[in-house]
Amino acid sequence: MKIIIIGGDAAGMSAAMQIVRNSTGHEITVLEKGGVYSYGQCGLPYVISGKIDSTEKLIARTQETFRDKYGIDARIFHEVLQVDSENKTVSGIDHSNEESFSLSYDRLLIATGVSPVVPDWEGASLSGIFSLKTIPDAKEIIDYMQRDIKNVTVIGGGYIGLEMAECFAELGKKVTIIERNEQLAKIFDHEMAQFIHEEAEKQNIILKMGESVEAFSGKNQVEFIKTDKGEYETDLVLIAIGVRPNTTFLEGTGIIKSVNGAIQVNAYMQTSIKDIYAAGDCAIQYHRIKEKDDHIPLGTHANKQGQIAGLNIVNIHKTFKGVVGTSIIKFFNLTLGRTGISEMEAKLLNIPCQSVTIQSSDIAGYYPNNKKLTLKLIYHKETHMILGGQIIGGDGVDKRIDVLATVLFNSMTTDQLLDLDLAYAPPYNGVWDPIQKAARRVK
Structure with missing residues (x-):
């Protein structure tokens, strides 16, 4: 059986390893858009802060390991642009040589994850404005930090925003968080969020609550950020306002999407199209307490869904039991x-x-x-x-x-x-x- 997996991180490689360990005789091809396989994205802020001294420590298995030890055709810089569900092919561009490719499959797993949301703000293309999702993102931030950076602005008060605010403060920078809502960490109730606000203020984090970003300005690099309530000087900006599933390339396939554009799957990780599965951040998760589908992109869910998808692809039937919405974060002296x-x-x-x-x-x-x-x-x-x-x-x-x-x-x-x-x-x-x-x- 020809099995193609789109995406070489948590869900995709968890699935690939389950296929290898529980079956034989299959041809497994993994198409990864980037250049790095199977790494811990949640560790990136701690590499930037210096708590972890290298991005290499975040890599669980390399492309070479998957190829040489497990016999998986693990490719890098292969961006899938189209899925033909009727003829069972995937096609796209190999960015290592900018040549097109087309491959056939018997069963397909979509594990393309999410990308940070970056609105089309005026000046958003200036240097010094970053989002954080991949190892190259982290390396770009680390390189930029070698400049004379004094003022850092974090847009967004969610988990990534809080982690990165702590990171920059520990590096001795003056940190401002701009959040369009009236509280940080809106997954907490308002009175609980006040403890987070108090800790931020204790750590000299400047909070700009209820403000919406409108534009950036500067000569070649970002120097000012404008909101609906004021303008602030900044040397570096980190945008952390949310993520969007990487599913736009599936238009025309008949694959049904659900919450936030995430792929609708059943408990077996099957999509609405026969022989196509989806898992991880690009897919929905059933929320046991809400009793409805939700989209909570976390590494824990991605690994579990990937394992279950891999088993079902080779006809070992197992179901994903859903999530209850558990998460945790360190923020200075608070958990x-x-x-x-x-x-x-x-x-x-x-x-x-x-x-x-x-x-x-x-x-x-x-x-x-x-x-x-x-x-x-x-x-x-x-x-x-x-x-x-x-x-x-x-x-x-x-x-x-x-x-x-x-x-x-x-x-x-x-x-x-x-x-x-x-x-x-x-x-x-x-x-x-x-x-x-x-x-x-x-x-």
């Missing part, structure tokens, strides 16, 4: 964790909900060096089924969010959360874990 849906989302979905918010500590309150945690638990007003959780604090956020993610995956109630037998010793926890303390407040 920001959330899972499920927020109170804002519950109201938009017309789900009757209530919430409880508590202050607690990561370990026993009497034990030295305990760290404050603020925890919000969202639950169904009538059934008391847990809908989501948000935790912001120092240590111990990660393990509580993971417990809550497990609770959500298994559709547990606040009473069932209280029944969980969680680990306790004063250096690690209080006799009642903070998430159980919150559940005890539910009436």
